[in-house]
Amino acid sequence: MPTFNKYVQIEDKPSMVPAGLEKAITAAAAKDTRIIAVLEDMGFPGMLWFKKNCPERMIECGIAEQNAAVMAAGLAAEGFIPIINSFLFADVGRAYNQIRQSILVDRFNVKFIGREGAWGEPGISHNTIEGIGSTRPLPNLVILNPADAVEAEKAAEAMLQYVGPVLLRQESSPPPIKIFSDDLPFDIGKAFSLKEGRDATIIATGYMLTEAVRALDILEKDGLNVGLLDMCTIKPLDDKAIIKAAEKTGAIVTAENGTVIGGLGDGVAAVLAENLPTPIVKIGIEDEFSQSGKMSPKDELKEHFGLRPEDIAVSVKECISKKEKLRKKRK
Amino acid sequence: MAHHEKLVKDLEKKANQIRRDCFEIFGSTQMGHAGGTMSIIELITALYFHHMKFDPKNVDWPERDRLVLSKAHCCEAIYAALVELGVYPRKTLGTYYCFGSPFQGHADRWCTPGIDYSGGSLGQGLSFAIGMALAEKMKSVVKDVNIGQGGFLQRYVVRFDPLYRSYCILGDGECHEGMIWEAAMFAAKYKLDNLIAIIDYNKFSLDGPTNEIMNVEPLVEKWKSFGWWVTEVDGHDIRQILDALELASKLYGDYRPKCIIAHTIKGHGIPAWEREHIHLGRGAVIMKGIEEGRKKYADV
Known part of the structure; x- marks a missing residue:
């Protein structure tokens, strides 16, 4: 844990x-x-x-x-x-x-x-x-x-x-x-850091925070130290927290229960592109509509859209390898 | 409700002054929604210079009557009235359409103190006026009124007169919008007898005759069947307008929203504009109308 x-x-x-x-x-x-x-x-x-x-x-x-x-x-x-x-x-x-x-x-x-x-x-x-x-x-x-x-x-x-x-x-x-916890401090426009990381940071919002927490377990077992930032306020976005996470970990994965076009991921990507270009992977719904799906015994939609903890873990590793490739290039 | 000759004469004169001010506004940009503005001049004059509670020195007075110009492209008429009332200096007329001016292309509450509603996207003003009318009811709740099944707001104030009334001026083409009829149902359900909608029925919209584009008739029967009190007036006859407004106000307490259908002429009083049923005029046609209007209304 x-x-x-x-x-x-x-x-x-x-x-x-x-x-x-x-x-x-x-x-x-x-x-x-x-x-x-x-x-x-x-x-x-x-x-x-x-x-x-x-x-x-x-x-x-x-x-x-x-x-x-x-x-x-x-x-x-x-x-x-x-x-x-x-x-x-x-x-x-x-x-x-x-x-x-x-x-x-x-x-x-x-x-x-x-x-x-x-x-x-x-x-x-x-x-x-x-x-x-x-x-x-x-x-x-x-x-x-x-x-x-x-x-x-x-x-x-x-x-x-x-x-x-x-x-x-x-x-x-x-x-x-x-x-x-019940005494959680809350300010509009402020991201909340659940965990600081070293290798990458997941920026999640809404339900995907639950999946991200589960993904951290997998990543830790794999020996990775990944941070988690909760972005409850989608607008105004907390630019400072995003840049800080990028400075610290150099790899950003966003996760949202919605389309990746114009969503949280695009917002974060824009902040990074303008301030501190950083490898990023966006998790969410690709350019398609959703449909009916049962949640049990198997969550059909979660699997279809790739929103499971193991999917997040794969994306984080992909982002880290992007970061390393970029570092090698710069050297 | 015979209105004094003098009052009617004075208001007619005022209406002509408002027309002249509008010529100044249109002239400054050689552009403007001349047709629809000319058709509501008498309505605006009767409301601002006699009927409505409005204090030019305190435009945010909580007890002022609210006026929602849902056909907000015809805000020139209200701008002229606000200048005549001394809320804005005369030179503001020349700043219409300018960056930073309080006289924006469409009525804007944020930029123009004295305006109650920021409009431009048609069909929405009636719902806004309804919200304000409902707020008046909710601000002082003392008596139970059964509004029937599904209605949860059951405690209404009973006064001889409401704290304020909510007026809304709609265009006839605007009645094509679906949400007008959502609003019509809502106002009747919540028994908003402090709400007076006025339809500027000038029979023309942008593409041609309103009722050829999409027939709104039978308009009187429509509003009646939605549970509204309805009357019709000649929208360029100050005496008829005053009588209708007074009657609609006196009927407060009958639990019915009110609708005054004002039969008007697009571009009223200006032959160049009447002929073309002008909507948004630019350049030569605007200047021709202004020239005609300045002559016609020079001394009246």
């Missing part, structure tokens, strides 16, 4: 992101009457649970995401803090231009929770992968992508304290394991 930072407390049990979000939002809404749930007919995976404590602050818009987004902007203009929770392709994808025009231009304090990721039974329509890539170019938007229940709770708290539009990505994936 590798040695981790003191705020890392790994337990091999499911630690669900929605549970963390519900806990943080319920607590905040009890204190702050400006917080409003804007629903899009998504049932309990949405925010129907908000009805239990604050029924009078729950606005049901039906399956009409465009109106919901702009109506929420009107509420925010009057000082409320609306939260919209749905599939990312619906609350953000369907209302993309509405968010751009009516929310981001004026930096209205609207919070989006969007569910997406490569995994799931629903198939190509719901297992969307382009959420990060499609929203990263939008100015004034903060994008968070928590990895487990603890980080989700901290991220949701930070999201509600921050004044301005935020997209919190809630991944559809196999259950993540518990990674962080």
